[in-house]
Amino acid sequence: xxxxxxxxxxxxxxxxxxxxxxxxxxxxxxxxxxxxxxxxxxxxxxxxxxxxxxxxxxxxxxxxxxxxxxxxxxxxxxxxxxxxxxxxxxxxxxxxxxxxxxxxxxxxxxxxxxxxxxxxxxxxxxxxxxxxxxxxxxxxxxxxxxxxxxxxxxxxxxxxxxxxxxxxxxxxxxxxxxxxxxxxxxxxxxxxxxxxxxxxxxxxxxxxxxxxxxxx
Numbered sequence: 001x002x003x004x005x006x007x008x009x010x011x012x013x014x015x016x017x018x019x020x021x022x023x024x025x026x027x028x029x030x031x032x033x034x035x036x037x038x039x040x041x042x043x044x045x046x047x048x049x050x051x052x053x054x055x056x057x058x059x060x061x062x063x064x065x066x067x068x069x070x071x072x073x074x075x076x077x078x079x080x081x082x083x084x085x086x087x088x089x090x091x092x093x094x095x096x097x098x099x100x101x102x103x104x105x106x107x108x109x110x111x112x113x114x115x116x117x118x119x120x121x122x123x124x125x126x127x128x129x130x131x132x133x134x135x136x137x138x139x140x141x142x143x144x145x146x147x148x149x150x151x152x153x154x155x156x157x158x159x160x161x162x163x164x165x166x167x168x169x170x171x172x173x174x175x176x177x178x179x180x181x182x183x184x185x186x187x188x189x190x191x192x193x194x195x196x197x198x199x200x201x202x203x204x205x206x207x208x209x210x211x212x213x214x215x216x
Contacts, residue, residue, distance in 0.1 A: 023061055025051040030068050035121035039069055039129050069125075070135055076122035077139050101159060101215065105207045109181055113199070116185050124190060149174065166216050176213050180206060 019027070029051035033042045044065055048055040062068040116123050130136050156173050159165040165173065184206050188197065 020061075022051070022053050022057055026053060026058055026061060026068070027072060031072055031121050031125065034069065034072070034128075035124045039065075039125070039132070044068075066133070066135075069129065069133070070139075072122070073126055073129065073136055074139050076119065077126060077136070077143060101164060102207050102211060104155070105177070105210060106203065109184075109203050109206065112181065112185060113188070113203075116189050120189050120193075123185075127186065127190065152177075160216075163216055165214050168214075173214060177210055180210055 026047060029047045030042075033046055033050060042065075044058050045055050047068070048058055051058075058068065062071060126136065130140070152174055153170050156165060156170055160167060184202070188199070188202075
């Protein structure tokens, strides 16, 4: 894992978090081992060995193992769940007009698939640790409510006013859209990654499934 990868991951709201070489090595090693073994089964001594640093060096940068986990998860969650932090997502999703709901969904799904494909380890860590660390759940909830939901709400209301979407509560509509997409991503990259996927066909089936539930 290259430092450039970490720098891109840790660039939040266009503000790059500066890393020393040792920090980059520690984070890279932690991502790899947390994804392989899980947080609870990983010892800081293992991370230190793979990173090529003394164990005490980890604690100088990250006072506890939980701090190291959150240093990885927070920017990962922001980039996975909050596409506004990706400039191309802003352009493709929020700052352009779509001719139909299917076009918007297609753009959104492929954008998130591309991110997940490049960050499978982060996706695995978030899903593995979500149930065990309230801090991760809080990060996800705050990120979604503050950054994503207002934009999705505005888009949904616009389509409803145009008579293209059913009149249902916005939160229900968002769940109907987001849940199957997340389920598809998790299945594609974590649950059954070695299956023979016709990704383009699967995406079209997914869009058709969502539209049957939300179109007016």
